[in-house]
Amino acid sequence: MQIKQILVPTDFSENAEDALIYATELAKRCSAKLHLLHTPVIPTYLLMDLSYSPGPEAVTRILNESQDALDQQAKGLAAAGVEYFTVIREGTVHEVIRDYAREHDVDLVVVGTHGRSGVSKLMYGSVTERVIKTVHTPIIVIPPEGGKMPSSIVVAYDFSAPAKRAAEVARAIHGPFPGPLHMVHSYLDVWGEYTDRGAVVGEAAEKRRQALHLGLEEMLKTESAELFSSxxxxxxxxxxxxxxxxxxxxVAQDVGATLICAGTTGKSGIERLLIGSVARRLLHESKVPLLLTHDDG
Structure with missing residues (x-):
């Protein structure tokens, strides 16, 4: 695959600006078009159990202010020589992003995070949790510290279809950037606890332990060679x-990674990854951008 269309949802926050800066450089390197999307919040007021929406003049004012803010953010895109589109769409944020990504064949979505609470404060707060669960397009999450360009990439690889998808997206991102790409497989050392159970058992366990390691090492190298044959x-x-x-x-810290990639599976997509302890720790503890992919993204 190639990265040709990048979507950046924005709420005009500092974190969204970090995501835009990252996406702008990525678009330049990949010769991609950038879509800057804002979903305005049209307030609804409650009075005596009845809801009231603002009148046409108020809505027009909100939309005009949103467009002005978009135009201001887009100045950096013009200066960078990136082809871009600014879009305002009303609706439910995660549904707007999902539908826009589908309609425009978006290859990558880039979002920012707020503060220590990580995924619980993504961009629009809990709304973006639904974005991650709903949007099957690959998503790069930029941490509060911002992000450097992906000159060193780590891919979590468990030989599954989602992992291959993550590797494919990593390959597309890696292309324009010089630097290593690291394939990492984590496995359960089932024989380790038996290596000290006496000479006979220990020796047999150590042989099986080494055989497992060597077998996985060969499989990982074979898969890597096929995925990155170029x-x-x-x-x-x-x-x-x-x-x-x-x-x-x-591993990411040891190799100085600037991007970590991981895949997810299941009918509920990234929602399943989010409730797992692995993803939770990656989202909360990673100091570098995190790429999440879905197997049918």
Whole structure:
């Protein structure tokens, strides 16, 4: 795949600006078009159990102010020489983003996060949790610290279809950027606890332990060579045991990763990944941008 259309939903916050800065540089490197999308909040007032929406003049004012803010943010895009579109769409935020991404064949969505609470404060707060659950387009989440360009990429790889999808997106992002790409597989060391159970049991367990490691190492290298056949020399593989998130974050820190990639599966898409401890830790603890993909994205 190629990254040709990038969508940046914005609420004009500092975090959204960080996402836009990241996406702008990515669009330049990938020769991609950038879509800057804002969904205005049209307030509804409650009085005596009845709801009242603002009149036409108030709505027009809100839309005009939104367009002015979009135009202001877009100045950086024009200066960077990136082809862009500014769009205002009313509606429910996560549905607007999902529908727009589908309609315009968006390849990548870039969003920012707020503060320490990570995913619970993504861009529009809990609304963006629904964005992550709903939008099956690959999403890059920019942490509060901002993000550097993906010169060193780590891919969490468990040989599943979603993992392959994450690797494919990583390959497309990696193309314009020099630097290594690291494939990381975390596995359960099932024989480790038996290596000290006496000479006979321990020796047999150690042989099986080594065989498992060597087998996984060969599988990972084979898959990596197939996925990145155009540049196999730039790919490094890593096997880690123990807690998957901890192992992945440790490798990412050791290699100086500037992007971590992970996939998810199931009918509920990234919603399943979000409720898992691995994803929760990645979203809360990663200091670098995190790419999340869905197997049918």
């Amino acid at each position: 540049d196999p020399k730039g790919i490094e593989t890593h096997l880690v045991t123990g807690d998957p998130a901890e192992g992945l974050l440790r």
